Amino acid sequence: MIWEPITLQELSSEILKGEKEMTSENLKFWNYIKFTPTKWNEREYGDEGGGFWVVAKYKNFVLYYNDIEDGFNISEFEKDGEIKEYGAEQDELQYALIKFRKLIEFKS
Template sequence: MTTSTEQCACGGWTPISESRLLDLIKRAETSMEAPAKALWELVRLPNAEIWQQHPWADEGCGFWVLATFSRRCLYFNDVTQGFAVSPFRNWGNIDHFEPDPTPLDELIERLTASACESA
């Protein structure tokens, strides 16, 4: 697990840069409704981390994980160029590859709606 693409020596594609990722996050935050923004602030990690996801992220040394909750992680999928949620058993390892990309604000809105329904 790393917090920088500079440590990647895999030789494949390079994960999205941290600065580009932060730009995507800032744009998404501006369009989040108050409940979604509150959930986002609750689950997001202080700093994004690169986690492993075998075999899809091997070539690029991993995917950026932005948040964790209920043994799930929210990550940026460089292969599909979107955000996704996966279960995880071990910190630093994404268990499931999600092939359907979703914008971050839309994904957080869905999670917020789901949390409200189960409350």
């Protein structure tokens, strides 16, 4: 089977599925940090699919979908458009968001 990058429509379905599973507190945070999914570059593995879909940003961290691993991941970034660290987690959105919140709270 040949790997194909996830489409925006498929990603939107993944996001909707995750939103339905979020607690009200997490959904409120999600609504604060999310934005229209945008492809960002990632130097290690992102070239083949034209980058990875970043779905949320807070301070110097992003939440993105790694369609090679089929899951949401977290990375720092130094400038918009570039994911700093490759992540191979296979988390659904609602679980990645919990990790994202904990990381931000820890770093604050």
